[in-house]
Amino acid sequence: MTFQQFLLILKARRWVISAILVSVVLLTLVISLLLPKQYTATATVMVDMKMTDPLLGTPQALQGYLATQIDIINSERVALRVIEATGMDKVPSYREEWRDVTGAEGGESGFRTWLANLLQRRLDVRPSTTRESNVISISYQAPHPAFSAAVANAFAQAYINTNLELKVDPARQNKDWFDKQTKDVRDELEAAQRKLSAYEQEHGVLAGDGRFDVENMRLAELNSQLSAAQGQRAESSSRVSQVGSAESLPEVMANPVVSSLKTSLAQLETQRGELSERLGPNHPMMRELNEKIAELRERVSAETQRVASSLGTTSRISAARIKELTEAIDKQQARVLELKKHRDQLAVFQRDIDNAQRAYDLVTQRLVQTNLESQVTQTNISILTPATPPLNHSSPKVVLNTIIAVFLGILLGIGVALLLELSDQRVRGSEDLMQNMDIPLLGVIPGWDKPRSGFRSARRQAAA
Numbered sequence: 001m002t003f004q005q006f007l008l009i010l011k012a013r014r015w016v017i018s019a020i021l022v023s024v025v026l027l028t029l030v031i032s033l034l035l036p037k038q039y040t041a042t043a044t045v046m047v048d049m050k051m052t053d054p055l056l057g058t059p060q061a062l063q064g065y066l067a068t069q070i071d072i073i074n075s076e077r078v079a080l081r082v083i084e085a086t087g088m089d090k091v092p093s094y095r096e097e098w099r100d101v102t103g104a105e106g107g108e109s110g111f112r113t114w115l116a117n118l119l120q121r122r123l124d125v126r127p128s129t130t131r132e133s134n135v136i137s138i139s140y141q142a143p144h145p146a147f148s149a150a151v152a153n154a155f156a157q158a159y160i161n162t163n164l165e166l167k168v169d170p171a172r173q174n175k176d177w178f179d180k181q182t183k184d185v186r187d188e189l190e191a192a193q194r195k196l197s198a199y200e201q202e203h204g205v206l207a208g209d210g211r212f213d214v215e216n217m218r219l220a221e222l223n224s225q226l227s228a229a230q231g232q233r234a235e236s237s238s239r240v241s242q243v244g245s246a247e248s249l250p251e252v253m254a255n256p257v258v259s260s261l262k263t264s265l266a267q268l269e270t271q272r273g274e275l276s277e278r279l280g281p282n283h284p285m286m287r288e289l290n291e292k293i294a295e296l297r298e299r300v301s302a303e304t305q306r307v308a309s310s311l312g313t314t315s316r317i318s319a320a321r322i323k324e325l326t327e328a329i330d331k332q333q334a335r336v337l338e339l340k341k342h343r344d345q346l347a348v349f350q351r352d353i354d355n356a357q358r359a360y361d362l363v364t365q366r367l368v369q370t371n372l373e374s375q376v377t378q379t380n381i382s383i384l385t386p387a388t389p390p391l392n393h394s395s396p397k398v399v400l401n402t403i404i405a406v407f408l409g410i411l412l413g414i415g416v417a418l419l420l421e422l423s424d425q426r427v428r429g430s431e432d433l434m435q436n437m438d439i440p441l442l443g444v445i446p447g448w449d450k451p452r453s454g455f456r457s458a459r460r461q462a463a464a
Contacts (some may be wrong), residue, residue, distance in 0.1 A: 009421050016420065017413030025402060032396040040124075040394035041149035042139040043156040043387035048380040056395055066134065068379075072166070073125045073138060073159045079116035081158035086150060088115055134220040135384060145389035156375035164379045171370050178367040185363050189356035196349040205342045210281035215339055226325040229318055248356055261303060265296040390445065 010017065049065050072078065083089050089112055098114050122142065128135040138155050142148035200206055272289045279286050 001271070009417060010414065013417035013420060017410070017417055020413035020416055021406065024412060025405045028401050028405035029398065030400045032112065035396045036143055037192070037193045037393035038143060038395040039145040039148045039390045039392075040139050040141045041145065041152040041387040041390055042137050042385075043149075043152040044135055044137050044384040046382055046384045047134045047136060048382075066136070067302045068123050069159075069163070070127065070136060073136070074120060074123065075162075076113070076116045076120070078155065078162050079119045079123075080112060081162060082119060082151060082154040083112060083115050085154045085158060088119075094118075118149065128307045135454035140387075141394060145391075149387040149389045153383075156383050156386070160379060160381050160383070163381055166332050168375075174370040177365065178363060178370055182360070182363050182367050185356065185360045189353065189360050192349065192352040192356045196346065196353060199345060199349060203342055203347065213334065215336050219329065219336050222325055222329045222332055226322060226329060226336075229321045229325055241243065261296055261300045265293060266298060268293045268296060313447060 026179070047066060047069055088094055094115060095111065098111050102110065102114060113236060119140075122140055124137075124139040124141070125131070126137050126139075128137065136153055140148050140152040142151060142153065272286065272293060275283075275286055275289065281287075281290075
């Protein structure tokens with residue numbers, strides 16, 4: 001089918017198309033005028049998605065947040081809150097309609113659910129068309145302007161209250177749980193402290209009193225004294241072995257008595273040497289001088305032997321000191337080991353207390369935080385523009401419906417015309433004659449632009 005053939009079909013069936021168009025438009029006008037008028041009221045709310053948490057100071061998640069808020073507005077929970085705010089469940093007409101539709105199934109809860117579904121069907125929630133806008137429009141359609149505005153505002157307020165509840169209710173549940181956990185952790189902390197106190201009283205030790213360090217220093221001091229005594233004993237033993245040459249011992253040489261006696265002996269020997277040049281050995285003065293020298297030598301020898309014998313006493317004293325220090329060190333080591341065992345056990349108890357204290361502090365901190373969260377009264381949602389009763393109805397839209405009816409009527413008329421043409425095909429031009437009847441075309445009379453309908457007009461054109 002060419003475009004010219006299509007135009008010829010429309011021209012031939014123009015009265016059918018016009019009749020269908022007029023019928024569709026008239027029917028649409030009648031229905032639009034008979035339908036009850038509906039009024040749509042719109043309230044807008046602003047969602048501050050960049051608002052930080054009032055307790056944690058952290059920004060809220062932005063991804064999918066606005067879509068989640070729209071789902072909350074469309075939820076049954078918000079619709080039930082609107083029913084409670086507007087008192088729709090107390091209106092007898094709604095209850096009678098519910099009985100007629102459902103047969104009063106489900107009781108009071110079924111009635112409220114039916115009302116919630118009724119509200120949701122007439123609710124339209126949309127985000128702003130502006131890019132990156134945080135404004136949500138809440139529209140409600142009803143037969144009465146004031147009622148539509150009241151329900152739209154009720155949905156906005158119910159959404160704000162529900163959003164606040166969604167934040168507060170989990171915090172309240174967490175508060176109760178943390179309250180119980182705080183009591184359990186506090187009991188564990190007190191039990192750990194009682195264990196530490198009982199151990200301290202039983203063994204007479206205190207955590208952190210520093211006794212272990214003191215006893216450890218005392219043990220180190222005893223070991224140092226033992227080392228010094230052992231060195232002194234070794235030195236004394238070495239000197240005792242040198243008693244045969246006692247005069248060469250440092251103690252003998254450093255002894256003041258021996259030194260004084262040796263000095264006097266040297267003087268007498270010098271004096272004897274001087275006298276021996278003048279006097280004989282049997283001279284009374286020489287004899288007396290020899291006797292004094294002999295006496296001094298005996299005294300030097302006796303004093304030397306006394307000093308040398310004192311070295312053996314020092315060695316014995318050193319040995320006794322070493323034995324005493326060894327016994328003291330053994331006792332001190334046992335005391336240090338005992339204190340170390342107590343210190344280790346006290347450290348275990350102290351770690352238990354520290355762990356319990358940290359757990360108690362963390363749980364207490366979370367308890368305080370959840371307690372504050374459960375008392376929050378502010379939200380990040382606010383009503384931007386409350387709904388007002390609309391002056392003009394939103395439906396039915398007569399002009400829009402008429403335009404749509406004209407468009408649909410034309411399409412329907414064209415479709416009917418094509419169907420009629422398919423059921424009763426006719427020759428409406430030279431192209432139809434050539435295609436359908438396979439007759440050669442000799443010519444067309446110029447100006448013959450209004451052919452008669454049917455086969456006769458086509459035949460006249462062919463004959464001409």
